[in-house]
Amino acid sequence: MRPLKNKVKNEICYNLSTTSFHFDCDRIEPVPFYREKAGILEIMAVYAIGDVQGCYNELQKLLETIDFKPGKDRLWFAGDLVNRGPDSLATLRFVKGLGDTAITVLGNHDLHLLALSQGNLRHKTSDQTLEPILSAKDRDELLLWLRTRPLMHQDRKLDFSIIHAGLPPQWDIDTALRLAREVEAVLRGGGYSYFCSHMYGNEPRLWSDRLEGMDRLRFITNCFTRLRYCTMRGELALREKGPPGSQRYGCLPWYEMPGRASDSARILFGHWSTLGFRQARNTWALDSGCLWGGKLTALKLSKKKPPKLVQIKCKGHREKKIEAQTLWSLS
Numbered sequence: 216m217r218p219l220k221n222k223v224k225n226e227i228c229y230n231l232s233t234t235s236f237h238f239d240c241d242r243i244e245p246v247p248f249y250r251e252k253a254g255i256l257e258i259m260a261v262y263a264i265g266d267v268q269g270c271y272n273e274l275q276k277l278l279e280t281i282d283f284k285p286g287k288d289r290l291w292f293a294g295d296l297v298n299r300g301p302d303s304l305a306t307l308r309f310v311k312g313l314g315d316t317a318i319t320v321l322g323n324h325d326l327h328l329l330a331l332s333q334g335n336l337r338h339k340t341s342d343q344t345l346e347p348i349l350s351a352k353d354r355d356e357l358l359l360w361l362r363t364r365p366l367m368h369q370d371r372k373l374d375f376s377i378i379h380a381g382l383p384p385q386w387d388i389d390t391a392l393r394l395a396r397e398v399e400a401v402l403r404g405g406g407y408s409y410f411c412s413h414m415y416g417n418e419p420r421l422w423s424d425r426l427e428g429m430d431r432l433r434f435i436t437n438c439f440t441r442l443r444y445c446t447m448r449g450e451l452a453l454r455e456k457g458p459p460g461s462q463r464y465g466c467l468p469w470y471e472m473p474g475r476a477s478d479s480a481r482i483l484f485g486h487w488s489t490l491g492f493r494q495a496r497n498t499w500a501l502d503s504g505c506l507w508g509g510k511l512t513a514l515k516l517s518k519k520k521p522p523k524l525v526q527i528k529c530k531g532h533r534e535k536k537i538e539a540q541t542l543w544s545l546s
């Protein structure tokens with residue numbers, strides 16, 4: 216294990232520094248995620264946090280509440296760091312600044328920001344909260360950082376995965392991870408701009424491993440960043456956006472699909488503010504509507520114990536009725 220190796224290195228470093236040998240001690244990296252307690256290496260706290268959407272002050276308050284220690288604890292963000300809230304730029308800078316301490320998966324609003332930055336989309340009124348990022352002096356660094364974030368993160372030791380939206384019933388957890396990597400490779404590569412201008416759309420609806428090109432990438436992206444409901448035939452029902460009970464006949468929340476191939480994996484997700492915090496079928500929904508005057512949620516993750524819920528109340532920055540008017544790509 217790396218911490219043990221570093222401990223040994225430190226001892227070597229100490230011994231050598233008392234002799235005539237030179238050894239560059241400063242080059243040994245600190246061990247950020249483990250600490251020693253009574254001689255046992257102990258993993259630091261890992262918190263999964265729901266959709267922040269530019270609510271920077273609320274995020275800071277939540278981190279205070281959980282007594283977050285940078286360099287010791289780790290944060291997982293469920294995506295949609297930006298848009299609609301009052302301070303997307305500060306939020307993005309802050310999470311980027313956390314470095315390896317934070318892992319964030321991409322949400323639909325994050326992808327929308329990337330698409331806008333490529334200049335292929337007409338700016339709408341609902342995009343105005345993203346403008347400060349697009350005109351920031353550090354915009355290129357921020358956007359490069361954002362487009363190199365994953366669509367899915369998995370920690371096998373902790374036995375948790377995190378995504379922004381959902382998974383179709385046909386994918387097991389390893390398939391999901393493999394397919395996330397396909398889109399991530401495009402976002403990091405030369406096809407990035409083309410991808411941004413062709414990612415929007417609700418088709419295709421049914422997964423097949425024979426899908427190719429943009430159809431394949433769009434399907435994968437829609438699952439990870441937009442999915443809420445599936446039809447009983449296992450298709451994506453992307454037009455359904457309300458809370459459970461509001462959907463048309465024959466649709467089910469993705470996590471309730473019978474025979475879902477990923478149902479043995481513990482999955483954290485955001486995106487669904489009208490669902491609120493909810494634990495069901497080995498999944499945890501983390502978007503509790505901070506932006507809309509609900510709560511901002513953190514879940515302390517543990518391999519053996521049940522996750523511990525911490526929430527703060529938020530005053531809200533948007534009227535509910537706006538949500539209904541901007542349904543398209545942003546929701």
Ligand SMILES: [Mn+2]
Nearest residue numbers: 295322323486
């Ligand atoms: Mn979302």
